[in-house]
Each structure stands twice: as structure tokens, then as C-alpha cells.
Amino acid sequence: xxQLVESGGGLVQPGRSLRLSCAASGFKFYxxxxxxxxxxxxxxxxxxxxxxxxGRNEFYADSVKGRFTVSRDASKDTVFLQMNSLxxxxxxxxxxxxxxxxxxxxxPDYWGQGTLVTVSP
Amino acid sequence: xxxMTQSPSSLSASVGDRVTITCRASQGIREDIGWxxxxxxxxxxxxxxxxxxxxxxxxxxFSGSGSGTDFTLxxxxxxxxxxxxxxxxxVYTYPRTFGQGTRIEFK
Numbered sequence: 001x002x003q004l005v006e007s008g009g010g011l012v013q014p015g016r017s018l019r020l021s022c023a024a025s026g027f028k029f030y031x032x033x034x035x036x037x038x039x040x041x042x043x044x045x046x047x048x049x050x051x052x053x054x055g056r057n058e059f060y061a062d063s064v065k066g067r068f069t070v071s072r073d074a075s076k077d078t079v080f081l082q083m084n085s086l087x088x089x090x091x092x093x094x095x096x097x098x099x100x101x102x103x104x105x106x107x108p109d110y111w112g113q114g115t116l117v118t119v120s121p
Numbered sequence: 122x123x124x125m126t127q128s129p130s131s132l133s134a135s136v137g138d139r140v141t142i143t144c145r146a147s148q149g150i151r152e153d154i155g156w157x158x159x160x161x162x163x164x165x166x167x168x169x170x171x172x173x174x175x176x177x178x179x180x181x182x183f184s185g186s187g188s189g190t191d192f193t194l195x196x197x198x199x200x201x202x203x204x205x206x207x208x209x210x211x212v213y214t215y216p217r218t219f220g221q222g223t224r225i226e227f228k
Contacts, residue, residue, distance in 0.1 A: 035217075037165075045157070045165060045208050047217040059215040062122055095164055100176075106212035107155055109176075111164035 002026040002110045006096050009115030012086055020081040022096030022112055029077040031102035036070060036081050038092035039114075048094070051079060053103055064090075086119045093117075123147050123211050127220035133228040140196040142207055142223045149189045150213035156185055156194045157208045159222075165208065169194065199225070 008020040022034065036048040049070040050059045058070050069082040079096060093116050097108030124147035134140050144154065152172035157165040167176045169185040172192060182197045196203055204227055209220040 044206075044222040045159070045210075045219045047210070047219060050215075050217070059217075061216045097164075100167065100170060106153070106217075107167055107170045108165070108210075109167050111166075114164060 002098070004096050004098060004110055004112035006094065006112040006115040009094065009117045011118045011120060013121055014087060014119055016086055017082070017084045018086060018117060020083070020094055020096075020115060020117070022079040022081075024077045024079070024098065027098070027110075028102070030074055033099040033103075033105045034070075034072065034079045035097045035099070035108040036079075037095045037097060037108060037111075038090075038117075039095070040089075040092040043092075046092070049081065050105065052105055053099075083117070086117075088119050091117060091119045122216050123150065123214060123218050125209055125211050125218050125220040127209060127223050129223060130221065131224040131226060133226050134199050135228045136199055136201055138199045140199050140203075140225060142194045142209075144187075144192045144194075144209035144220050146190045146192075146211055146213075150211050152188045153211060153213035154185075154187070154192050155210045155212065156183075157210060157219075158203075158205045159208065160205045168207075 003025045005023045033053045051070045067085045072079045093114040095114045097111045100107035100109040126145045155170040156168045159165040173185045206222045206224045
């Protein structure tokens, strides 16, 4: 049974850092790309970042490029989102999602429950 | 980044209605678009990918069409469980971008 569990959210001051984790189980982690998608309160979905299945490439939304870093640890079946220089507009529920199929890089399909990040003084 | 413009932003409908949602890309994206359904407090659910492919276990009343810049999601006969917000997502290039969403409300 595929399961993704995010953790690491919370209240943080502007300019500080936070690292989110996404623990995966129930499928072959190594073959899958992972997306991070966020949703500000009462707003729509925003694609944030992608780590490819082989861990060799990452891609980012313009709004987070240079501040956020996505990584993965195959020994722990876990994906991370390191968020630096946080801003109030980064306040959102952050979802981790695995791609639809092995080696695919396009379709967030299995989603975690989300973790809330609040950036406020 | 490619802009995805969805319309309408919201609509009111009744059970049994045929509903169409449109997404327009700011440049051609072939058929590299998907559609998601999201209910309040829940994670999104993939309905359609590559413009027309129905994801496993998604009811056949959902269908997608289009190519290039103009795309549609159609629900042939709206059911009570379909009242939700729908988003398109382009995967033609990076960064991926979602449309702003279409909320289907009960008339």
C-alpha cells in the first residue's frame, strides 16, 4: 500500500529555515520522481519542486528558486524540502506527491496528507 | 513560465448536468496537460493525464480533450461527489504550472 507521510511543518519567523520530510513506503522508491506542491490558505495549488527518480536533477518554481532545495535519501526512502529565507507568502500546506509511474516526471499521483508551514513574526 | 488560464473560476450546477471546464495555455503544450480534483481539506486527485487518458478507477463520466493551447475537462452527468474544485496542470516544460482552479458548487 503506497503511503507518503510529510513532517517538519510548523511556525517559523521570516528569514528563517525549515526542512520538510516525506517518508515513502509501499513502492520502489528508487524508480519514482517526487513533487512538492503547496497551497496557501484559501488559494489554489502551486507546483513547487521536483526531484527526479535518479536524484540527478531538480526543478523549481520561479518563486522558490535559489531559496528551496529538494533532495532525496534512497537509504531512507525519504524526500526532503529544505526551505531557506522563508517569507510570509510561503505560508501554505505543503504536499509531497510521487509520480504516476516509474521513471515518469510529470504527474503527481500519490499524495501525502500535507504539512502546514506558517511564516510569521 | 507557461500561464494556465482556467475558466470559469466557479460555476453552479445540478446533479445530472453536463459540465465543461476550459484551460488555455499561454503557449502550445502539445497534449501535456492533466486534470485534478480537490475536495476541501483533502489532497488533490489525478483524474486525467496527457489530455485524454483516464486515470485508473476514475469514472468514465470524466473526459478530457484538446491539444496545443486549448483544453477541456467534461463531466457528462454531474454526481453529488463531483462537487469540488478542479485544476489543470501543464507538464510541457519546467516549471510545471497549475491553473487557478474551477469550483463547482451546488445550484
